Amino acid sequence: xxxxxxxxxxxxxxxxxxxxxxxxxxxxxxxxxxxxxxxxxxxxxxxxxxxxxxxxxxxxxxxxxxxxxxxxxxxxxxxxxxxxxxxxxxxxxxxxxxxxxxxxxxxxxxxxxxxxxxxxxxxxxxxxxxxxxxxxxxxxxxxxxxxxxxxxxxxxxxxxxxxxxxxxxxxxxxxxxxxxxxxxxxxxxxxxxxxxxxxxxxxxxxxxxxxxxxxxxxxxxxxxxxxxxxxxxxxxxxxxxxxxxxxxxxxxxxxxxxxxxxxxxxxxxxxxxxxxxxxxxxxxxxxxxxxxxxxxxxxxxxxxxxxxxxxxxxxxxxxxxxxxxxxxxxxxx
Amino acid sequence: xxxxxxxxxxxxxxxxxxxxxxxxxxxxxxxxxxxxxxxxxxxxxxxxxxxxxxxxxxxxxxxxxxxxxxxxxxxxxxxxxxxxxxxxxxxxxxxxxxxxxxxxxxxxxxxxxxxxxxxxxxxxxxxxxxxxxxxxxxxxxxxxxxxxxxxxxxxxxxxxxxxxxxxxxxxxxxxxxxxxxxxxxxxxxxxxxxxxxxxxxxxxxxxxxxxxxxxxxxxxxxxxxxxxxxxxxxxxxxxxxxxxxxxxxxxxxxxxxxxxxxxxxxxxxxxxxxxxxxxxxxxxxxxxxxxxxxxxxxxxxxxxxxxxxxxxxxxxxxxxxxxxxxxxxxxxx
Numbered sequence: 001x002x003x004x005x006x007x008x009x010x011x012x013x014x015x016x017x018x019x020x021x022x023x024x025x026x027x028x029x030x031x032x033x034x035x036x037x038x039x040x041x042x043x044x045x046x047x048x049x050x051x052x053x054x055x056x057x058x059x060x061x062x063x064x065x066x067x068x069x070x071x072x073x074x075x076x077x078x079x080x081x082x083x084x085x086x087x088x089x090x091x092x093x094x095x096x097x098x099x100x101x102x103x104x105x106x107x108x109x110x111x112x113x114x115x116x117x118x119x120x121x122x123x124x125x126x127x128x129x130x131x132x133x134x135x136x137x138x139x140x141x142x143x144x145x146x147x148x149x150x151x152x153x154x155x156x157x158x159x160x161x162x163x164x165x166x167x168x169x170x171x172x173x174x175x176x177x178x179x180x181x182x183x184x185x186x187x188x189x190x191x192x193x194x195x196x197x198x199x200x201x202x203x204x205x206x207x208x209x210x211x212x213x214x215x216x217x218x219x220x221x222x223x224x225x226x227x228x229x230x231x232x233x234x235x236x237x238x239x240x241x242x243x244x245x246x247x248x249x250x251x252x253x254x255x256x257x258x259x260x261x262x263x264x265x266x267x268x269x270x271x272x273x274x275x276x277x278x279x280x281x282x283x284x285x286x287x288x289x290x291x292x293x294x295x296x297x298x299x300x301x302x303x304x305x306x307x308x309x310x311x312x313x314x315x316x317x318x319x320x321x322x323x324x325x326x327x328x329x330x331x332x333x
Numbered sequence: 334x335x336x337x338x339x340x341x342x343x344x345x346x347x348x349x350x351x352x353x354x355x356x357x358x359x360x361x362x363x364x365x366x367x368x369x370x371x372x373x374x375x376x377x378x379x380x381x382x383x384x385x386x387x388x389x390x391x392x393x394x395x396x397x398x399x400x401x402x403x404x405x406x407x408x409x410x411x412x413x414x415x416x417x418x419x420x421x422x423x424x425x426x427x428x429x430x431x432x433x434x435x436x437x438x439x440x441x442x443x444x445x446x447x448x449x450x451x452x453x454x455x456x457x458x459x460x461x462x463x464x465x466x467x468x469x470x471x472x473x474x475x476x477x478x479x480x481x482x483x484x485x486x487x488x489x490x491x492x493x494x495x496x497x498x499x500x501x502x503x504x505x506x507x508x509x510x511x512x513x514x515x516x517x518x519x520x521x522x523x524x525x526x527x528x529x530x531x532x533x534x535x536x537x538x539x540x541x542x543x544x545x546x547x548x549x550x551x552x553x554x555x556x557x558x559x560x561x562x563x564x565x566x567x568x569x570x571x572x573x574x575x576x577x578x579x580x581x582x583x584x585x586x587x588x589x590x591x592x593x594x595x596x597x598x599x600x601x602x603x604x605x606x607x608x609x610x611x612x613x614x615x616x617x618x619x620x621x622x623x624x625x626x627x628x629x630x631x632x633x634x635x636x637x638x639x640x641x642x643x644x645x646x647x648x649x650x651x652x653x654x655x656x657x658x659x660x661x662x663x664x665x666x
Contacts (some may be wrong), residue, residue: 084643098517122455184431
């Protein structure tokens with residue numbers, strides 16, 4: 001029988017970082033991010049090279065905060081939204097760190113945390129890192145239209161967040177914040193083919209993971225200070241609330257979504273909110289982690305959600321599968 | 334200091350499978366594969382859907398050989414060459430198994446083995462699987478030209494293998510074949526920008542992993558019955574031999590390459606040989622694994638190699654980074 005995995009060795013989070021673009025800096029969490037580029041092209045010639053700069057910067061900051069050198073890191077788990085995840089590869093290639101490429105669309109942040117935690121748990125690595133990114137301009141032109149077209153966006157569309165985040169996990173450093181539990185997501189599709197409604201595609205997978213987690217772990221939503229989905233946005237989050245309520249899960253008032261938190265949605269005209277693997281990375285690393293550090297929260301559930309489509313699969317009429325990986329991060333009392 | 338990881342719990346390989354297309358069936362290993370499609374479109378409307386059928390079939394065979402049901406498998410690590418790895422997702426979506434997407438280009442087979450082995454090692458999963466695939470027609474039109482163009486191929490080009498393979502690893506079943514050691518690859522680029530010469534891009538990464546492995550493990554190439562790179566092909570393998578010789582590594586006569594084994598290169602007019610994550614999967618699962626089962630070999634090193642480019646990164650003039658993950662598979666004496 002499948003179980004919620006409990007990290008018995010309590011892999012410690014020893015450093016996190018967040019690097020964002022201008023719109024994210026202008027949002028309600030703006031003052032919390034480690035670094036922001038006013039020029040979202042980061043002085044590069046292409047948007048993809050710019051996104052690699054975000055990854056590079058995020059990794060540099062995380063490493064520096066922990067006073068680590070490249071050689072100290074045994075493995076890094078990386079991924080992004082761009083074809084063949086090249087943004088991550090080029091972002092970290094100068095560092096010469098053993099590298100596992102991962103792909104989970106916007107759930108990549110949670111997947112990276114789980115897998116680097118698992119590498120530390122098994123002893124595969126003493127220190128393992130993860131890094132994820134997304135960029136409005138690279139993602140929009142790949143999945144929908146080049147931004148130069150100035151296409152009008154639909155109300156359910158989410159704004160791909162321009163951001164990168166890195167997390168460093170260790171078995172040999174001290175920290176009172178650790179990976180506690182994890183649950184791997186199951187891909188689920190429920191007939192969504194609208195590429196402008198990722199929230200609807202991801203909500204059923206998020207519901208499945210959340211319901212499985214509470215059933216298998218015996219925990220209760222009230223045990224947690226914050227329960228946050230990765231980036232369903234307003235549309236997806238409201239669908240998820242409906243599903244959970246129908247299934248009898250009282251998720252409570254601590255339930256939120258990174259895609260709803262990163263922008264002032266109305267004021268910044270962000271339609272359904274934020275998305276992209278940089279979204280959950282930036283919000284978790286800058287906001288939730290700070291609350292853990294300051295002892296304002298003690299127990300956090302992140303449910304990283306992703307839409308596993310490609311532009312080609314959409315053109316071929318395929319449904320958009322969703323996936324949601326869960327990770328529990330706890331502050332030692 | 335970074336180390337070679339030794340799987341202390343000896344995760345057991347309890348089932349493997351290989352599913353190939355017509356050209357692979359016509360090759361020297363043709364009789365060893367579990368299943369072959371004479372129609373490489375597998376009665377589907379698109380090449381991508383066909384490749385998903387290959388994944389589905391490979392997984393079905395591996396599961397059936399081990400007399401397992403979907404629910405018995407705790408996690409599956411999957412990846413392919415196609416944008417956003419949708420081939421893998423759609424190939425397995427009906428099975429409803431917890432799913433981690435991975436991307437390592439042609440090294441994905443080795444990456445999947447390492448990560449599913451690590452999931453079993455840590456206790457994250459009791460039974461974990463991996464599945465990888467590639468397809469000549471999906472890869473060629475994505476990376477180079479649609480096959481309908483009938484473009485002439487260069488001498489250094491490799492033929493993307495049409496194949497899928499699955500491996501099931503368990504901590505609770507008996508088997509005398511197990512994962513022994515693993516070493517995560519480091520992305521390395523050495524100035525290659527020719528998208529028709531993947532072998533040259535991957536060879537330096539393979540050399541780095543092989544040299545690190547023998548240095549860190551204290552083992553000697555003579556300790557192994559077979560040392561096989563994933564799919565460097567003739568061009569890449571000869572470059573690798575040159576690098577190793579220059580670095581003073583006597584790799585010996587048991588050193589081969591999956592991309593050289595899968596086709597009768599001259600007779601089948603395969604230029605530099607085979608490539609694609611289906612190549613190392615099919616050759617390892619059908620050929621090497623059979624030799625282990627029959628006690629004809631006892632110790633096997635697989636170095637899965639991948640070229641971490643994308644069509645866009647090539648168009649933007651970026652170099653092609655290579656990566657090589659190493660896994661040691663041993664037969665218990």
